Amino acid sequence: MAFSNEQLERYSRHIILKEIGVKGQKRLMEGSVLIIGAGGLGSPAALYLAAAGVGRIGVADADVVEISNLQRQVIHATPDVGVPKVESARDKMNAINPDVKVETFRALVDGENVMELISRYDFIIDGTDNFGAKFLINDACVIAKKPFSHAGILRFQGQLITYVPGEGPCYRCLFPAPPPPDAIPTCSQAGVIGAMAGVIGCLQALEAVKYLARAGKLLTGVLLTYDALTMEFRRVKTPARRNCAVCGVDAAITEAVNCVAAPVCEGINI
Amino acid sequence: MKLTVGGNVKEYKEGMTVGELIEAEDVKTPMYVTVSVNDEFVESGDFASTTLNENDTVEFLYFMGGGR
Numbered sequence: 001m002a003f004s005n006e007q008l009e010r011y012s013r014h015i016i017l018k019e020i021g022v023k024g025q026k027r028l029m030e031g032s033v034l035i036i037g038a039g040g041l042g043s044p045a046a047l048y049l050a051a052a053g054v055g056r057i058g059v060a061d062a063d064v065v066e067i068s069n070l071q072r073q074v075i076h077a078t079p080d081v082g083v084p085k086v087e088s089a090r091d092k093m094n095a096i097n098p099d100v101k102v103e104t105f106r107a108l109v110d111g112e113n114v115m116e117l118i119s120r121y122d123f124i125i126d127g128t129d130n131f132g133a134k135f136l137i138n139d140a141c142v143i144a145k146k147p148f149s150h151a152g153i154l155r156f157q158g159q160l161i162t163y164v165p166g167e168g169p170c171y172r173c174l175f176p177a178p179p180p181p182d183a184i185p186t187c188s189q190a191g192v193i194g195a196m197a198g199v200i201g202c203l204q205a206l207e208a209v210k211y212l213a214r215a216g217k218l219l220t221g222v223l224l225t226y227d228a229l230t231m232e233f234r235r236v237k238t239p240a241r242r243n244c245a246v247c248g249v250d251a252a253i254t255e256a257v258n259c260v261a262a263p264v265c266e267g268i269n270i
Numbered sequence: 271m272k273l274t275v276g277g278n279v280k281e282y283k284e285g286m287t288v289g290e291l292i293e294a295e296d297v298k299t300p301m302y303v304t305v306s307v308n309d310e311f312v313e314s315g316d317f318a319s320t321t322l323n324e325n326d327t328v329e330f331l332y333f334m335g336g337g338r
Binding site for chain 1: 276277299301302304306309310311329331332333334335336337338
């Protein structure tokens with residue numbers, strides 16, 4: 001793949017970086033990322049990955065834009081209220097960078113479609129807002145041996161970790177099973193500071209870029225936590241669990257299924 | 271005894287268990303917290319029987335489900 005003059009200019013700030021260079025930019029342009037959830041985390045991730053020139057970006061979300069989204073979901077604007085999020089996101093991404101092929105999936109990612117969906121991409125970003133989806137994405141990625149970035153945000157806090165097959169723990173190593181519904185507050189119940197989604201979503205985009213361009217070290221085996229009230233980032237070392245139900249030895253979970261509630265999700269059934 | 275809990279070094283009572291530390295630290299969701307001691311996870315069923323030692327490093331990991 002040869003660069004056009006416009007591409008050389010567009011990506012000049014990447015190409016000048018010794019960790020990216022022409023080779024790394026080429027890898028980005030030949031790479032693909034799936035963003036599940038075009039919301040708080042997905043918005044900045046989608047914008048930066050499109051700007052970075054990632055060749056193919058999938059965006060999956062079933063919802064339409066609501067006015068309460070706009071405090072943090074920066075890819076959507078006021079005139080987009082009522083528009084499917086995947087369409088609103090695609091338009092902004094293509095406006096930033098027409099080179100990027102944006103593939104939209106206006107659907108809830110579930111046990112039926114997750115394996116097929118993730119199989120088409122090099123790296124997955126979890127930008128979902130519920131534990132059922134987060135465990136589903138984890139299990140699917142571990143089973144399909146796909147690297148992915150997990151993140152969660154709440155109030156003034158956020159955290160993320162990157163899973164790469166064979167290199168450290170998965171999300172289920174950290175948390176063996178989802179909590180029961182309503183045990184842990186959601187952003188709609190407890191609130192979230194808008195820019196938190198920006199900070200953590202951008203960090204997820206960085207992990208995807210680094211993975212594709214093969215630059216630096218990923219957050220494997222490390223949960224990065226961020227507290228906006230104290231402005232403290234912490235790297236918490238996290239081991240893999242030998243008895244993890246999905247990535248451990250003799251793993252009981254061999255199929256990604258919807259985990260709606262913890263008590264019925266401890267086994268492998270829905 | 272000195273423990274490093276969530277990155278902060280503090281003095282705790284000798285022979286404290288993980289379960290007692292969860293209480294002392296006023297962990298908001300004690301049923302759903304993940305605990306590591308010296309970079310090894312402690313199974314939640316073992317919280318009450320796991321005794322901490324001088325200079326142990328303890329981390330609490332919390333569920334965070336938001337993203338949208």
